[in-house]
Structure formats: C-alpha cells, structure tokens
Amino acid sequence: MKLPWAAVGLALCGIALGWAGTDTHAQSFPIKPIRLIVPYSAGGGADATARLFTAGVSEGLGSQLVVENRSGAGGRIGAELVARASPDGYTLLLVTTIFPVSVSLGSNLRYDPEKDFTAVTLLVKTPSIFAVHPSLPVNSIRELIALAKANPGKINYAGGIGSTLQLFTELFKVAAKIDMLHVPYNGTGPALIGVLSGEAAVIVVPGALVPYVRSGRLRALAITSPQRSQALPDLPTVAESGLPGFEATQWYGVMAPAGTPDNVVARLNSEFVRVVRTPQMKALLIKDASIPIGSTPGELAAHLKDEIAKWAQVVKLARIRVD
Numbered sequence: 584m585k586l587p588w589a590a591v592g593l594a595l596c597g598i599a600l601g602w603a604g605t606d607t608h609a610q611s612f613p614i615k616p617i618r619l620i621v622p623y624s625a626g627g628g629a630d631a632t633a634r635l636f637t638a639g640v641s642e643g644l645g646s647q648l649v650v651e652n653r654s655g656a657g658g659r660i661g662a663e664l665v666a667r668a669s670p671d672g673y674t675l676l677l678v679t680t681i682f683p684v685s686v687s688l689g690s691n692l693r694y695d696p697e698k699d700f701t702a703v704t705l706l707v708k709t710p711s712i713f714a715v716h717p718s719l720p721v722n723s724i725r726e727l728i729a730l731a732k733a734n735p736g737k738i739n740y741a742g743g744i745g746s747t748l749q750l751f752t753e754l755f756k757v758a759a760k761i762d763m764l765h766v767p768y769n770g771t772g773p774a775l776i777g778v779l780s781g782e783a784a785v786i787v788v789p790g791a792l793v794p795y796v797r798s799g800r801l802r803a804l805a806i807t808s809p810q811r812s813q814a815l816p817d818l819p820t821v822a823e824s825g826l827p828g829f830e831a832t833q834w835y836g837v838m839a840p841a842g843t844p845d846n847v848v849a850r851l852n853s854e855f856v857r858v859v860r861t862p863q864m865k866a867l868l869i870k871d872a873s874i875p876i877g878s879t880p881g882e883l884a885a886h887l888k889d890e891i892a893k894w895a896q897v898v899k900l901a902r903i904r905v906d
Contacts, residue, residue: 612672612847613646619837621677622661624654628789632707632835633677635867639858644850657681657745657905659692666694670842672851675703678836680747683890687898688745688905696891702883703837703848704855708874710808710832711751711787713821714801719784724805724824727785731761739764741774741783745905748774750894751787751807751831753901758826789833790814790872806872807831814872832874836883848880 619637623629633650641648653661658681668674682696694700713724719738721727731738742748744767756763766783768774778786779800786792787807793815795801805821806812809830821829837855839848858864859877868875878886897903 612850613644615673616647616649617644617673617675618649618651619675619677620661620665621650621652622654622658623652623679625652628709628833629677629679629835635864636706636855636858639861639864640854643854643857657685657688659685662696663693665838665840666699668840670701670840670844672839672843672847674840675851676700676838678838680750680833680890681745682836682838683887684745684750684894684898686891687895688903696887697884699841700838701841701843701848702880702887703839704852704859704880705834705836705876705878705883705886706855706859707868707876708808708832708834709789710806710812710872710874711747711789712792712796712806712815712818713755713785713787713804714778714792714796715786715804716778716781716784717799717802718781719802721804722802724819724821724826727804728759728761728825731759731763735762736764738785739766739783740785740787741766741768741777742786743768743770743774745903746771747831747833748786748788749901749903750897752785753903754831754897755787755821755826755829757897757900758829787831793872808874812872813869834876834886836878836886838883852880 619633621630621633630652637648637650653664662676665674665676685692686696715721721730740752740763742752742765748771749765763785766777768777771788774786775788775792777783779795792801796803803818805824806815806818807821807830809820809822811818811820856877859875865875
C-alpha cells in the first residue's frame with residue numbers, strides 16, 4: 584500500500600519532533616531539586632558521606648541536591664522507595680556495602696538490587712581497622728590467627744547481626760580458617776564500648792577507633808584495604824599479614840531507578856565524579872583513611888555483582904539471618 588506523501592511528511596515531522604523533545608530533555612535536566620535518599624538515620628557514616636557531596640554536586644548541576652533520610656529495616660525502606668520512584672533522575676539512592684548483602688540476609692526483600700536500579704557511580708571506599716583489647720596477647724594478624732587456632736571458639740568479637748562489623752569478621756574467619764565467637768551489639772557505638780570495656784576482644788570497624796588506638800585503649804593490628812592507607816602508613820594490611828587478596832571495605836555509591844535515561848545518568852555521573860576528584864575532596868577523604876573512587880556506571884554495576892556473590896557465600900557459611 585502506498586502512503587500519501589502528505590502522510591509520510593507528517594510521520595517524518597513527528598519523528599523529528601520526538602528527537603527534538605529528547606534533546607531538549609537532555610539539555611534541560613535538571614529543572615528541579617534532586618532527592619538523594621539515604622536509607623539510614625541522620626548522623627551516621629552514610630548520612631555524613633552523602634552530605635559531603637551536596638554543595639559541589641548542586642553547584643555543578645545548577646539545581647539543589649537534597650539529602651533525605653528514610654531509615655528502617657537495615658536500609659530496605661529507603662531502597663524500596665527509590666526502586667518504585669519515577670526513573671527521571673530526580674530520586675537517587677545512596678548505597679552502601681549492605682545493599683548487595685541484603686539479597687542474602689533475608690526473604691522479605693521487595694526489590695532486586697540489580698534489576699530495579701541503574702548504577703550512577705561508586706563514590707568512595709572506607710577500609711576498616713582490625714583492633715583488639717590490650718588484654719588479648721597478640722600484636723599482629725598472624726598472632727591473632729595462631730591464637731584463634733589454638734583456642735577455637737574462645738576468642739570473641741563484637742558486631743551487630745548482619746552489620747559490616749560481623750560480615751567483615753566472618754569473611755576473615757573464612758579466609759583464615761578459624762573460629763571466633765560473635766557477641767552481638769545494637770550498633771557500632773555499643774560494640775566499640777564492649778571492646779573498650781573488655782567484654783569483647785576483637786572489633787573490625789572504620790577509622791572511628793583511631794583515637795582509642797593512639798591512647799592505648801585498643802591495639803590496631805591491620806587495615807582491611809588492599810593497600811596501606813596514606814593516613815595510617817605504618818599499619819599493615821590484612822592481605823600482607825598472611826591472607827593475600829583479603830579486602831573488606833565499607834563503600835558508598837549512587838543508584839537511580841531502573842529505566843533512568845542514559846543521558847541523565849551520564850550527567851549525574853559526571854558531576855559526582857567531578858566532585859570526588861577535586862583536590863579538596865580527595866584530601867578530606869584520604870585524611871579519614873578513605874579511598875576516593877568516582878567510577879563509571881558500568882564499573883559500579885560490575886562491583887555490585889561481585890559484592891552480591893562475595894557476601895552471599897559469607898552469609899551462608901556464617902548462617903546470618905535478619906528476618
């Protein structure tokens with residue numbers, strides 16, 4: 584069937600208008616404030632990290648980036664909110680190490696971390712420090728492993744159920760082929776108090792315990808990053824202390840709802856990465872023993888896939904459940 588030339592012209596005009604509309608959307612984004620959902624309470628590490636980026640990203644985008652705390656259910660409430668949000672780039676999620684772990688921690692997950700989200704960027708990694716109460720007669724990771732092997736199940740460690748404190752220590756147990764007893768606490772603060780008091784002997788936590796190490800109330804053994812930290816150059820890594828390849832870092836990234844247009848993701852990525860790589864931000868992060876990243880969307884997606892597989896094995900072996 585032959586189409587009248589007038590109809591063909593109208594069709595082509597419609598296609599051209601569609602392309603023009605797409606270009607206009609790409610050029611105009613953003614035209615209103617963007618919400619960055621932090622699925623944890625204000626004042627914690629995730630909240631503090633998110634707020635580091637608001638001013639710089641807001642300035643670059645020409646529109647306000649607003650941090651909104653939606654805590655509950657170990658980060659699941661905020662994540663579900665973003666998974667169900669309109670995929671237009673105006674609702675983002677700050678994700679942490681627990682985001683991929685949630686796949687394995689229970690059966691009530693109402694979203695798929697890979698299928699229901701689009702990766703924007705991996706912002707930063709923050710390694711943890713292995714520390715012990717001074718009463719424990721060890722001065723290195725090798726000595727801790729040897730003592731644990733000689734006393735299976737008798738050395739205890741502090742950590743909340745399903746927290747990075749527990750996950751990182753359980754990963755260490757698997758790698759070192761040792762058994763230590765988990766003493767659960769409701770949060771990092773209480774866990775740290777438990778070790779300071781001698782109630783628990785071992786803790787694996789980010790740099791918040793550095794002042795206690797310097798005062799002699801805790802003894803640092805190693806850091807969990809692949810390389811030594813510029814902030815703590817004399818502290819060896821777990822990997823160089825007898826467990827090659829060991830890495831367990833808290834990390835923070837940005838995700839958007841699945842289906843967010845590529846040009847919008849690219850614009851968001853460029854602004855977050857730009858801020859991460861400014862000399863001021865890099866210096867601030869390194870001072871806190873953190874590692875600036877600023878990845879591509881593809882690199883974050885690949886990292887997420889690897890993390891899901893890695894922690895699924897640890898959760899299974901440790902029989903961790905939060906439901």
